[in-house]
Amino acid sequence: MTRSSPLLEVKNLHVRFETLRGVLQAVNGVDLTIFPGQIVGLIGESGSGKSVTAKSILNVLSTPPGITDGEIWYRGRNLLELSAKEMSRLRGQSIAMVSQDPMSSLNPVFTVGEQLRDALLWADIVQNTTGEPSAFNLINRFTSAGRRRFRQAAAQVVEDLRQVELPAPHQQVKNYPQQLSGGMRQRVLTAMACAGEPDLIIADEPTTALDVTIQAQILMLLRELAQTRGVSILYISHDLGVVAQLCDRVAVMYAGEIVEEADVRDIFENPQHPYTEALIRATTMASEDDLVEIPGEVPNMLAPPKGCHFWPRCPKMVEQCANEKPRLAPVGQDHESKCGRVHGEWI
Amino acid sequence: MISQPLLSVRNLTRSFPVQGGFFNRTVNHVRAVDSISFEIRRAKTLGLIGESGCGKTTVAKLILRLIEPDRGEVQFNGEQVLDFDAARLRAFRGRIQMIYQDPYSSLNPRMKVKDIIAEPLEIHYRHKYSAVEIQDRVADLIKRVGLHQNDLSKYPHMFSGGQRQRIGIARALILQPQLLLLDEPTSALDVSIQAKLLKLLLQLQRVMQLTFLFISHDMRVIQLMADEVAVMYLGRIVEYGSVEEVFTNPRHPYTQALLAAMPSPDPGKRLDRLVQLKGEIGDPSNIPSGCPFWPRCPQKIGDVCESAPPQLLPVNETTTVSCHLYHDPTSGEKSYLGASDDSLAQH
Amino acid sequence: MDGQSQNIKTLANGESQSAGTGFLSSDQRDILRIFLRNRLSVLGLGIVIFWLVVAIIGPALAPLPPQEMDIMNRRSPPNAAHPLGTDWLGRDVFSRVLHGTPITLLIGIVPIALAILIGVPTGAIAGYSGGRVESLIMRTADIFLSVPALVLAIAVTAALGPSLLNAMIAVSVVWWPWYTRLIHSQTLSLSKRVFVEAAIGLGASHRSIIVRHLLPNMASSIFVRGSLDLGFAVLTMAGLGFIGMGAQAPSPEWGLAVSLGRRFMPEFWWISVFPGLAIFSVVLGFNLLGDGIRDALDPEIRGR
Numbered sequence: 001m002t003r004s005s006p007l008l009e010v011k012n013l014h015v016r017f018e019t020l021r022g023v024l025q026a027v028n029g030v031d032l033t034i035f036p037g038q039i040v041g042l043i044g045e046s047g048s049g050k051s052v053t054a055k056s057i058l059n060v061l062s063t064p065p066g067i068t069d070g071e072i073w074y075r076g077r078n079l080l081e082l083s084a085k086e087m088s089r090l091r092g093q094s095i096a097m098v099s100q101d102p103m104s105s106l107n108p109v110f111t112v113g114e115q116l117r118d119a120l121l122w123a124d125i126v127q128n129t130t131g132e133p134s135a136f137n138l139i140n141r142f143t144s145a146g147r148r149r150f151r152q153a154a155a156q157v158v159e160d161l162r163q164v165e166l167p168a169p170h171q172q173v174k175n176y177p178q179q180l181s182g183g184m185r186q187r188v189l190t191a192m193a194c195a196g197e198p199d200l201i202i203a204d205e206p207t208t209a210l211d212v213t214i215q216a217q218i219l220m221l222l223r224e225l226a227q228t229r230g231v232s233i234l235y236i237s238h239d240l241g242v243v244a245q246l247c248d249r250v251a252v253m254y255a256g257e258i259v260e261e262a263d264v265r266d267i268f269e270n271p272q273h274p275y276t277e278a279l280i281r282a283t284t285m286a287s288e289d290d291l292v293e294i295p296g297e298v299p300n301m302l303a304p305p306k307g308c309h310f311w312p313r314c315p316k317m318v319e320q321c322a323n324e325k326p327r328l329a330p331v332g333q334d335h336e337s338k339c340g341r342v343h344g345e346w347i
Numbered sequence: 348m349i350s351q352p353l354l355s356v357r358n359l360t361r362s363f364p365v366q367g368g369f370f371n372r373t374v375n376h377v378r379a380v381d382s383i384s385f386e387i388r389r390a391k392t393l394g395l396i397g398e399s400g401c402g403k404t405t406v407a408k409l410i411l412r413l414i415e416p417d418r419g420e421v422q423f424n425g426e427q428v429l430d431f432d433a434a435r436l437r438a439f440r441g442r443i444q445m446i447y448q449d450p451y452s453s454l455n456p457r458m459k460v461k462d463i464i465a466e467p468l469e470i471h472y473r474h475k476y477s478a479v480e481i482q483d484r485v486a487d488l489i490k491r492v493g494l495h496q497n498d499l500s501k502y503p504h505m506f507s508g509g510q511r512q513r514i515g516i517a518r519a520l521i522l523q524p525q526l527l528l529l530d531e532p533t534s535a536l537d538v539s540i541q542a543k544l545l546k547l548l549l550q551l552q553r554v555m556q557l558t559f560l561f562i563s564h565d566m567r568v569i570q571l572m573a574d575e576v577a578v579m580y581l582g583r584i585v586e587y588g589s590v591e592e593v594f595t596n597p598r599h600p601y602t603q604a605l606l607a608a609m610p611s612p613d614p615g616k617r618l619d620r621l622v623q624l625k626g627e628i629g630d631p632s633n634i635p636s637g638c639p640f641w642p643r644c645p646q647k648i649g650d651v652c653e654s655a656p657p658q659l660l661p662v663n664e665t666t667t668v669s670c671h672l673y674h675d676p677t678s679g680e681k682s683y684l685g686a687s688d689d690s691l692a693q694h
Numbered sequence: 695m696d697g698q699s700q701n702i703k704t705l706a707n708g709e710s711q712s713a714g715t716g717f718l719s720s721d722q723r724d725i726l727r728i729f730l731r732n733r734l735s736v737l738g739l740g741i742v743i744f745w746l747v748v749a750i751i752g753p754a755l756a757p758l759p760p761q762e763m764d765i766m767n768r769r770s771p772p773n774a775a776h777p778l779g780t781d782w783l784g785r786d787v788f789s790r791v792l793h794g795t796p797i798t799l800l801i802g803i804v805p806i807a808l809a810i811l812i813g814v815p816t817g818a819i820a821g822y823s824g825g826r827v828e829s830l831i832m833r834t835a836d837i838f839l840s841v842p843a844l845v846l847a848i849a850v851t852a853a854l855g856p857s858l859l860n861a862m863i864a865v866s867v868v869w870w871p872w873y874t875r876l877i878h879s880q881t882l883s884l885s886k887r888v889f890v891e892a893a894i895g896l897g898a899s900h901r902s903i904i905v906r907h908l909l910p911n912m913a914s915s916i917f918v919r920g921s922l923d924l925g926f927a928v929l930t931m932a933g934l935g936f937i938g939m940g941a942q943a944p945s946p947e948w949g950l951a952v953s954l955g956r957r958f959m960p961e962f963w964w965i966s967v968f969p970g971l972a973i974f975s976v977v978l979g980f981n982l983l984g985d986g987i988r989d990a991l992d993p994e995i996r997g998r
């Protein structure tokens with residue numbers, strides 16, 4: 001498969017939070033590359049830093065404020081160096097986000113039609129103004145341009161909702177978010193994310209709150225978006241099953257670091273890190289033997305273990321693991337692992 | 348000869364009034380649980396599976412009589428649970444214990460772990476045991492569920508979700524119950540933690556000869572844990588049989604869809620596996636006439652599905668299905684070939 | 695790094711390093727440790743202890759009897775002979791504040807304690823039982839709340855006859871519905887928590903659910919509300935005294951002194967301001983103390 005130049009390149013990303021009890025290193029040197037049209041799965045358990053990584057790409061780590069280091073390259077620009085205004089132009093425009101909880105992402109006092117219309121309006125305004133986009137234009141019905149823009153957006157709403165396969169979009173536009181089911185809300189949110197025709201969608205566990213049959217529908221929708229519109233998707237999840245179904249490439253995070261990254265088939269058929277291996281078996285659960293014991297719990301990130309972050313729980317650890325830090329190094333074609341025992345490269 | 352089941356439930360039904368209008372009048376009824384029948388044999392596990400709103404949690408509460416059923420009967424050890432007076436109900440609640448989904452709100456934050464675990468003893472055998480005896484039993488249980496002695500004088504908030512679930516299990520086991528009702532005990536946990544907890548439950552079941560009613564929406568968990576499985580949709584059981592049979596040869600279109608939508612952690616089985624089920628999960632307050640599944644059913648055979656509710660009837664010795672595909676609705680009750688009257692009577 | 699993790703571990707285990715408190719259980723030691731760590735709550739405790747001591751020995755220490763009038767020095771500003779000045783009858787404000795301490799504390803604490811005693815059980819029963827009992831209790835509470843507080847208190851005192859005890863009863867009659875409502879709403883929200891359902895599922899009796907599971911989780915709200923209400927109670931009692939139904943005119947009670955001294959404001963500010971400051975500091979002290987106790991009793995804060 002030939003690849004064009006990457007759409008997004010995260011290089012050596014560090015995010016830390018200063019807490020009352022010390023510095024919490026949530027993300028510790030993450031590298032991530034996403035190509036156009038690619039669906040990349042970022043997988044990890046709670047506290048692994050996967051959501052923090054996603055949020056720092058959009059620069060929305062406001063509460064609590066995270067301190068970010070590293071580079072995030074998107075179309076020749078380092079996102080971490082952009083001003084707040086430039087960033088907000090980019091957000092919801094070139095890069096959009098779909099979150100886990102669609103209810104809290106939608107405003108309960110506006111109908112879903114109005115909210116999607118405003119998203120479309122805003123996208124139009126941002127695209128067609130050279131200077132700073134003015135929020136005034138959102139309510140501008142006074143000029144003929146404003147009215148035309150408004151009519152266009154309103155006409156677009158039903159069509160967009162039909163594209164995300166919302167049933168009976170003509171009726172649903174008049175409903176408020178709380179009148180919709182979780183799956184329908186997630187569709188509306190996806191339509192809003194697509195309003196600015198982004199080339200990257202960051203999906204943070206969008207199906208976690210949904211039932212399996214509805215989850216399958218949303219996964220199909222995302223896959224279609226990638227195939228038909230060439231949108232890249234960074235899909236954050238804790239469910240290896242979902243990632244196996246949806247993604248082209250998978251990065252596994254543990255305790256703030258990427259411990260393995262490979263193409264989806266490769267990583268599931270030939271995992272090169274003990275943590276990935278244990279996760280896959282714990283997800284498959286074909287028999288009781290698959291319930292591999294990973295002793296202990298996720299490390300306290302205020303005081304992470306020395307050496308490899310995984311060694312206190314690793315069934316295959318050797319003495320070196322506890323003292324030296326392994327490097328994320330190639331172990332096959334397009335396949336990298338952070339297990340020093342596998343490739344013998346330490347820092 | 349088949350031994351008498353530990354728990355047997357027959358035609359259990361409960362509906363809830365929906366209030367609305369000007370004076371909070373009852374405007375409608377939600378059929379949460381509709382004529383459910385099943386039995387669980389000693390030291391076995393029945394898996395109850397379904398999506399949100401299908402009534403699976405209500406079933407557990409009906410058995411414990413936390414909610415009183417409208418109709419039906421519950422037999423425990425051959426005794427009629429619904430005829431129990433207050434004193435016998437209390438004793439019954441000592442022999443049957445529930446594990447809850449949410450590890451965070453199911454433990455009283457103001458009580459120490461040792462008091463939480465000892466509480467059932469306090470309730471049922473006040474003054475019967477000395478402080479030392481209680482202490483010994485609590486110490487024994489905390490070890491069995493994989494926690495340490497010095498955890499006993501801590502408070503629940505000092506533990507992670509998985510550890511809290513273990514505390515909940517210890518509390519449930521201190522009275523040496525015969526039956527555990529497990530209501531999605533692992534769905535709030537990370538996969539590696541879930542695996543450990545499931546393993547613990549399997550071990551405890553073997554050692555203590557426990558009987559489980561395992562409620563879950565996760566097909567993988569049910570496949571691993573259960574001996575028999577009942578699939579629920581909108582308050583009814585649509586398919587009921589041994590795990591092997593239901594998972595390898597699902598008959599009801601809903602069971603088939605659930606299995607297909609289950610995201611398998613095997614990228615080799617992609618795309619075609621995500622068979623889509625159209626539409627949303629039905630509204631329990633507005634259950635369609637006829638078969639409740641017909642609006643979503645990909646194999647609907649005709650008007651009969653919309654008009655005649657299918658009966659839950661056997662299709663072979665171990666499996667019963669509620670679908671017109673397998674029973675000719677015009678020929679009355681017994682329609683499948685090869686069923687002896689004995690096996691029919693069993694179900 | 696090791697030192698740090700050790701430190702965190704110690705905190706997480708909630709173990710106290712302090713020695714010499716061997717007669718307390720580790721839990722009580724924790725409660726004490728958290729309480730003492732918060733300077734404001736220690737300050738609150740100090741203020742409360744100070745006023746309790748003053749209440750006991752203050753009257754004996756006062757330089758002058760409370761009713762002694764110095765007719766020549768009426769309304770004199772603070773000076774060497776009268777450190778806090780004199781009032782409109784030439785009585786020494788400082789002595790009157792000291793003499794007024796026990797009675798003021800009494801009329802602050804007793805009505806609130808009575809109100810809590812009535813309000814907590816009624817609120818818990820209403821919230822827990824639901825149905826008609828709930829309607830009965832809550833509607834009764836609403837009726838009491840719908841009458842303006844002072845009017846109701848006046849009516850009660852008038853019916854019972856004006857005396858200090860009856861005024862205290864009147865204030866608690868006015869106040870209990872607030873506690874009923876507070877406890878009622880807390881009971882409702884706590885009852886939805888799974889651990890309460892779990893206790894019912896275990897076969898726990900209603901009494902044990904209320905005593906073991908509901909009340910301990912509401913203790914902090916009661917403390918905070920009670921310490922706040924203390925000041926209001928003192929002021930309401932002063933209002934009753936003002937119209938001749940609580941503490942009567944020659945009494946050195948603070949609230950009375952504030953309300954009677956009001957007409958000499960602002961020129962002769964010391965007549966009202968010093969008893970007012972005394973009320974303020976008592977309320978502040980109880981408030982800080984209440985906050986401190988709440989935090990110390992909360993295992994989630996204690997474990998940090």
